Structure formats: C-alpha cells, structure tokens
Amino acid sequence: MNSIEIKNITKLDNLFETYPLYKIMYPDENEQIFKNNLKWMFEHNIEFICATDNQNIIAVCAYWLGVRLHSGKYLQIDSLIVQPEYRAQKIGQKLINFIENIARKEKAKYYVLDTYSENNKALKLYSKNNFAIKGFHLMKLL
Template identity: 25%
Template structure:
C-alpha cells in the first residue's frame, strides 16, 4: 500500500525480490562512513535477516513532484530512501522491540525531512504492533544521524565496545603467563 510520507514523497512496502537493491543501499550507507572498506560481507547479513518478519519500506518522489520539477514523467521512479527493521530483545528488561537495521536517505535527498518522516512512520508502525521502544545502532562518526536521533528523543542506552586482536597475541599471552 503506497501512501504519502510527506509532501512530494511516497512510502510503500518492499518485497523479498528486492534483496539486491536493499544490499546496494546498505553498502552505500557503509561506504559513506568507511570509504576504504569492502562491504561484501553485508550480502550475508541481508541473506540471513531479510524476510517477511523484517519489513522494508522504500521512499520515492511522487510523480506530481517529478512532473513539476522536470516537466516529464520518468519511466520508473527512483528510490530515494529505505527503512529496514526487525526485532530485538532489550537486554535489561527482556522486552521484544522494533530494531532498525538500516535507515538510508541518498545524499542528494538529505535535509528535506525524509529521515525524520521515516522515523515518525516507524514509531507509529511500532506502536500498532504494541512495541514500547525502538532500538538502533549508529556509528559515532555519523553526526547527521546522531543529531537526528537526539532531536527525536533517542538516548544512549549502552556503548558497544570492541578490541582488535593481533594475530599471535593469544599465544604470546599464554607464553607470558608461564614465565
């Protein structure tokens, strides 16, 4: 069911046949933050988690908006944003809640309210499911997203920490403990 997300933009559910396009959006999202990395492994993430239970929505410019700006009707509308969600469990309370796998707006469509409108759309959708919270993970360097989430009332609940392990350091640690 297609509906207006905000003036000039439509939102509609994605389908399982759009795995490759979802993967392209996901890879582009990561490349913007980490341009030197290869994100081939994201195909495994999409393959493992994309299902009927993990809804996907696409955003396109409405045809009326395109006709006004270009004086022509395009053959196929361009997808300008997507939102992909699943479920997670709150590790403190044990409650199941909506979890955002990906919210991506193409760079040339940012600062138009699309991300904010997608978040509001998702909050309404999650409420209808009976969810009482929405979770997400955002990279610390993604300041535009962090700013949006803070403005919408999202708060930091935890910090995800990692340590890169050097090859052979485990063996060195064992050898060091014997001496």
C-alpha cells in the same frame, strides 16, 4: 522532489535494488555478501521499508521486533540510509515516523538503534526524535 512515498519492501528482488544506497554508508561492501545477508534477513523476518521518489528508491531502513527479558518487547532500527541528494529534506524523519507507528501498533515498549559515534548528522536526527544514549554497543570480531 516530487511525490515521496514510504512503503514496505516485500520482494527480495526489490531489496537487491538498494545496493547502491548501502554502498554510500558501507563503500567496501561486497555485492554478493550484501545479497547473501539480505536473503538471510528476508528469510528471518527482518522487515524493510523505503522512501521512493517516482518509484525510485531514495532511502532504506531495516527493522525487527524482539523481546528482552528485562524490558519486554522492542523494535530495532538498522541501517537507515538516505541518498545524499535527498538529505535535509525530512526523509529520514518520515522513515522514523513510519517505524514509530509500527512500534506503537506492535505494542513495543521502546525502539532502539545503533549509529556510529562520528555520524553527527544521524546523531542530530535521532536526538531531535528524543533518542538518548543509554549504554554502549560492544562488539568483538570473530
């Protein structure tokens, strides 16, 4: 691990480079669907950050700002993924810190995320950062 840098991804082509990372979390992900989804997200102001080591993307995370009637402005974290060989090196922590600073700058009242209940490593990281389970994320497939 040389020089880890956290930065915004501002070009769609650079986002397409994150496909191998997403395959780690979502092994059945189709590359064309992935690219279509990224294109839609990029065009609809979903922001992306990454961690790089010598210009190689080793971690990625998406986020967006929103407003809820009952609780005001918030920031949503989506798909925080770190390459396995870089885990346990505080890279996930650096991404969370970076996003928390954005949330504070944007005057969000809180920030939220979803994770799989069986993802114990992620749950440990989020718990360490004072995220608390406040409800359930319900989904119905269409």
